[in-house]
Amino acid sequence: MSLVINKNLIESEDIWSIDLxxxxxxxxxxxxxxxxNSLLDEREANVELNFKELSYIDSTGLGVLISILKRVKKNENKIVVKNSKKNVFKLFKITGLDKVFELK
Structure with missing residues (x-):
């Protein structure tokens, strides 16, 4: 399957809102x-990832999220992951990433 990325900068809250x-x-x-990375080059900000329509993420995807998290933290920003489906949330739990990422 493919990946669709919809993004929006919420300037008043300094957040990149990204739906996957x-x-x-x-x-x-x-x-x-x-x-x-292109969005963060344009403007360093907090990142909010909406996983409501995300069906699946593998270890390569988790690696990307970790590299983005490192970049975001360097600038004292954060990543919030929201609306994860059960299978995706379970992967975060199994890998211990539920303690690294803010999950909502």
Whole structure:
């Protein structure tokens, strides 16, 4: 499956709001990394990832999220992950990333 990325800067809250739809895997993770890094090049801000329509994420996708988290933290910003489906939330729990990312 493919990955659709919808993004919006909420200037008043200094947040990039990013909705992901589809799968983040070895075939799409580079697209996600390039897209988010491009947004952060444009403006360093907090990142809010909406996983409501995200069906699947693999270890490659998790690696991308970790690299983005490192960049965001350097600028004292944060990443919030919201609306994860059960299978995605379970992966965050199993890997211990539920303690690294703010999940809502």
């Amino acid at each position: 739809e589809g799968d983040v895997d070895i075939n799409t993770s580079n697209k996600l990394k390039e897209e988010i």
